[in-house]
Amino acid sequence: MRDDLPALAAEAYGYGYPLLQDLQAVGTASVFNAFVHQRSVPDTPNANPDLLYSIAQLDLSGGPLWLRVPDTGGRYHVVQFVDAWTDNFAYVGSRTTPDEEREFLLVPPGWAGREAPAAEVIRVPTMITTLIARFGVGPGVHALQDALTIDRMYPRVSLDGLPHPQAGVPDELIFLETLRRSLAAFPPSPAERRFQRRFAPLGLFDGGNSPYPTMPREQRAAIREGLDRGREALEEAATTEHAALVNGWTNDLHTFDYNLDYFEVGTVDAPQWTLPDRDTAHHVRAVAARTRLWGHHAYEAVDPTVHKDRDGVRLAGDRAYTLRLDPPPPSAGGWSLAMYDGPGSRLVPNELDKHSVGAGTPGLRTDPDGSVTILIQHDRPDDPAALPNWLPAPWGEFHPVLRVYAPADAILRDEYHLPPLVETVR
Structure with missing residues (x-):
């Protein structure tokens, strides 16, 4: 032995x-069974400038909980459910459920009580579960966060913890x-x-x-x-262990496909989105927990990253680049390209306080053929009309991240490939 x-x-x-x-x-949570809201984009590595997050740690040992999700008026949002084993077992939001106000009854493992007939029921695999809500940044987003609530079905009882x-x-x-x-x-x-x-x-x-x-x-x-x-x-x-580069971009579509057992609303129980055996699933799950804890399936969103240009040279702000998206990434939830510095993966301070360019950028200029050309450089463009398409870069090394929300099938089938960044002469 x-x-x-x-x-x-x-x-x-x-x-x-x-x-x-x-x-x-x-265990770092200050409260259970209530959302803690992020009110502004934080100065942390890989912060997402498109979304504000609301996170709740649930303890269902005291019985079922009510989740109420507000009417978002068409704004992109998602509530991701992650069990204690880091399996994503449900998604409520723009991709999967209508935008009107909705109520869900979250029931713990082995629950045998009566369920409210008017509620949509989500069966939670483990007593401890994490909810990660994401709302598109914009006017009224704090009100939407506040309208996202969790309530007990029964009077307060002591929890297992x-x-x-x-x-x-x-x-x-x-x-x-x-x-x-x-x-x-x-x-x-x-x-x-x-x-x-x-x-x-x-x-x-x-x-x-x-x-x-x-x-x-x-x-x-x-x-x-x-x-x-x-x-x-x-x-x-x-x-x-990383996905193979395509035109300099990394885009692993299957990092979070290790859930093989629990499929509630919004998850896809299909061979394309489940790993073939448990040994492989366990290995992938461990690597994901080490590198990107609480990440989501690619069918909810993808986030390819690029570090080098068309010629294999590392990106840096002493040069200028263009990225021509022809066509822009197809999706139901929109897309954006965000800028991060090299050493810390943090959003880059700049004179416009602008950290991304995307489908929602005011005044974004589209070329006559429907493509979008993004200017990636440190210096402000001379042409004022080019400002909406300018993604400010730091002077040193950097890497952009393209986020696509509710991506279309062409992306999920790996048929849509991002082009390389091309260095331009200034």
Whole structure:
């Protein structure tokens, strides 16, 4: 058994990492079962200038919750549902549900109570769940955020909250102890539970007191070796596994296709959007949790990124570029190209306080053939008519990100390819 334990522990690390990463993020919440609203675009890496976010951490151990979504008047919005295992299991919003005011009853696992007949029911796979709402920036957006509410179906009761490791567990085995407690609190689908049984020799299913404080030293060393190996393998995968470049752009359409079991409103249960086997799904899920926790399926939005021009030279503000979109990205929710600096992936300060160019940009100039040409450069264009199409760049290195909301089938089938950025003479 000593020879098997390191390999088993390494596998358990990758398998359990998404769950523990999710719960660690959930644990920073100041309140449960209520939305916390982002009122302005933050100065954080990869901040999205198109949307304002409202996030709620749910604990359904006290019973069902009501979710009320306002009438958005056609403004792009989405409420993304993420369970404790980081599976995206529902989307409510522009792509999937009408824009009028709607009410949903969110019911916990195993719920056997009476459901309100007038409500649309969403079955939540785990007691702890994250809701991420996104609203298009614009007049009245704060009122829309405030109208997004969560209420209890029953009077307030004490909630279970998050599990904590038992005291006295050696530091090197805290990961497994936290995973042991979390597996008991947030059991996955029956198929996943069958898969998990392979980890029984690690003590992950020992009930009651933790097995780790009294575990023999040799066994503990073998497990520690495996956990280190699993951690190193995940770090390697997170830095090396990327979609192939197309004209300099990265656009991985299947980073979040690892949910194989729970499909509520707005999710697509189809071979194109589910991975072929559980081993592959677990690996992809771990890498996604390491690199882009709480990301969404490509059929909700895509965000290709470019770092180099047509000639393979890294983008920098001492040169000027054009991007000719012919045609612009087809979508139901619009598109925009945002600018980020090289070292910090932050939005770039500029004289116009302008961080993106897109379908909603006032005065955006369209060429006679229907294409849109975006000017990407540090200096303000000489022609005032070109200002709407100007995306200000920093002087140093940078990378634009193109976001397409509710993309059309041509994008999802990988038939629409973005052109390269072309350096221009100033």
